[in-house]
Amino acid sequence: MVHEADKKSLDACLQASPRPALNVITHDHTTNTRGVPPNFPPPPDYIPQLQSSSRHARPRTGHKGNTFEESTWAPRPSPEDVFDRLEEFFPEHDLDKPVIDANSGGTSPTTDHPYGISHDERERLTGVRGKKSIRIVAEEHKRRIDRTSKVESTYSSNMMRKRSTKLWGGRLEEVTTSQKKPTHAKPLPESPSGGPRPIFKWVRGELIGKGSYGRVYLALNATTGEMIAVKQVEMPTTPSDKNDSRQANFVQALKMESETLKDLDHPHIVAYLGFEETPNFLSIFLEYVPGGSIGSCLRDHGKFDEYVTKSFTAQILDGLAYLHSKNIIHRACPDNILVEKTGICKISDFGISKRTDDDQGAFTAMQGTVFWMAPEVIGSQKGKGYNSKVDIWSVGCVVLEMWAGRRPWPDEDFFTVMFKVSHHGESPPIPSDVVLSDLARDFKDRCFTVDPELRANAAELIKHPYLILPEGWTFNDFK
Numbered sequence: 508m509v510h511e512a513d514k515k516s517l518d519a520c521l522q523a524s525p526r527p528a529l530n531v532i533t534h535d536h537t538t539n540t541r542g543v544p545p546n547f548p549p550p551p552d553y554i555p556q557l558q559s560s561s562r563h564a565r566p567r568t569g570h571k572g573n574t575f576e577e578s579t580w581a582p583r584p585s586p587e588d589v590f591d592r593l594e595e596f597f598p599e600h601d602l603d604k605p606v607i608d609a610n611s612g613g614t615s616p617t618t619d620h621p622y623g624i625s626h627d628e629r630e631r632l633t634g635v636r637g638k639k640s641i642r643i644v645a646e647e648h649k650r651r652i653d654r655t656s657k658v659e660s661t662y663s664s665n666m667m668r669k670r671s672t673k674l675w676g677g678r679l680e681e682v683t684t685s686q687k688k689p690t691h692a693k694p695l696p697e698s699p700s701g702g703p704r705p706i707f708k709w710v711r712g713e714l715i716g717k718g719s720y721g722r723v724y725l726a727l728n729a730t731t732g733e734m735i736a737v738k739q740v741e742m743p744t745t746p747s748d749k750n751d752s753r754q755a756n757f758v759q760a761l762k763m764e765s766e767t768l769k770d771l772d773h774p775h776i777v778a779y780l781g782f783e784e785t786p787n788f789l790s791i792f793l794e795y796v797p798g799g800s801i802g803s804c805l806r807d808h809g810k811f812d813e814y815v816t817k818s819f820t821a822q823i824l825d826g827l828a829y830l831h832s833k834n835i836i837h838r839a840c841p842d843n844i845l846v847e848k849t850g851i852c853k854i855s856d857f858g859i860s861k862r863t864d865d866d867q868g869a870f871t872a873m874q875g876t877v878f879w880m881a882p883e884v885i886g887s888q889k890g891k892g893y894n895s896k897v898d899i900w901s902v903g904c905v906v907l908e909m910w911a912g913r914r915p916w917p918d919e920d921f922f923t924v925m926f927k928v929s930h931h932g933e934s935p936p937i938p939s940d941v942v943l944s945d946l947a948r949d950f951k952d953r954c955f956t957v958d959p960e961l962r963a964n965a966a967e968l969i970k971h972p973y974l975i976l977p978e979g980w981t982f983n984d985f986k
């Protein structure tokens with residue numbers, strides 16, 4: 508790929524001003540030296556079985572087309588599409604059953620007549636006073652977002668930040684319209700003012716993804732009508748579950764993810780909305796990001812247009828700079844960066860793969876992510892001996908993947924990559940069909956500097972001239 512625009516902007520930059528200094532002063536001293544790490548595994552006699560539940564661990568083809576597992580999940584449609592096809596995404600529910608308090612939500616139930624039948628009329632017919640159905644709540648919200656988007660399209664670009672309603676400070680209650688009885692969350696203490704806590708009702712919809720420890724469902728905030736995502740793990744209930752350390756680790760991982768996310772607030776980090784614990788499930792509620800991940804978009808569309816690549820890279824670096832300022836390492840990989848249909852990237856997944864103390868779990872998680880890993884991570888012992896610079900190497904790998912349309916090291920297996928990266932400090936090769944401009948090459952080299960002390964940090968890299976976009980450029984599609 509020849510980046511002609513880069514050439515021009517390099518010339519312009521060299522003439523107009525000196526290139527921004529990217530000399531790095533680091534304060535981290537914990538990186539270990541390269542060489543064969545003490546925990547480096549022996550050459551394989553066999554390739555271990557990958558956990559089928561882990562998206563990271565499933566075989567990646569690196570080209571278009573979804574795996575079977577992915578194709579069995581619901582897609583990530585826009586909220587507007589979900590509102591139009593509620594039955595498809597909430598198939599287990601009676602959408603017309605009045606189950607939600609009518610005085611919740613934003614619009615008056617008596618003034619909205621989504622199906623040519625007033626709410627008062629519906630109450631008269633159903634005999635249930637003061638309750639709304641899921642469909643009515645969703646319809647009310649859809650009309651609100653239709654009105655808002657009309658105003659937005661008049662005044663602004665599609666890069667405006669939308670915020671989902673936070674669910675904390677209240678009692679969460681899952682709405683079930685099926686036969687099964689709802690399980691109630693642990694009662695929360697009274698509100699600080701002593702009054703009763705507001706109740707947030709929510710409805711679980713279709714499975715949209717599985718991580719190495721949790722399942723992610725589309726859900727509806729039944730109080731406001733907003734689409735949200737809920738990530739759940741099952742609580743151990745039977746004695747054998749309780750003795751199963753893996754299950755305990757999953758619960759722990761989701762609690763840690765919740766702890767990490769709850770204090771974060773950034774346009775390029777998926778927003779955390781709340782947390783619920785019932786006897787059966789632990790759930791965290793997240794802003795719903797329609798569209799899929801960078802990984803799934805690459806599998807669907809092939810390599811990205813150069814400006815899309817630059818825009819996504821700048822957004823990822825912006826999110827990472829924020830995380831690093833809070834001492835959080837993410838270990839970016841394309842499946843953990845969600846993309847809204849408007850081209851806004853959101854870093855997600857703050858879970859087990861970064862924190863596990865379960866060696867087997869860590870090893871399995873590593874198998875999937877090793878292609879994006881910095882040398883010092885591969886050689887480390889349980890997360891020790893490296894710092895936020897590992898994310899910069901991973902960004903280099905994600906950028907390379909956007910250039911090439913294939914994962915880094917497409918022709919190599921896990922163990923070979925481990926050896927090449929950790930032992931020789933090799934960075935992923937640039938495929939022959941990818942031709943880089945000088946600026947792109949410089950950007951890549953700064954990501955793939957082997958010594959983390961000398962590797963650029965996120966705040967510096969975001970100023971790199973490679974990332975400059977033409978004035979007025981906006982995201983329309985991946986090509």
Ligand SMILES: Nc1ncnc2c1ncn2[C@@H]1O[C@H](COP(=O)(O)OP(=O)(O)OP(=O)(O)O)[C@@H](O)[C@H]1O
Nearest residue numbers: 562716717718719723736793794795796856858860
């Ligand atoms: N807030 C969200 N909105 C929409 N889809 C999401 C959201 N969060 C996660 N997903 C999707 O659900 C799937 C599982 O995500 P999850 O974060 O559990 O794990 P993961 O990214 O697959 O990785 P890991 O194995 O490290 O947990 C992913 O495919 C992701 O695209």
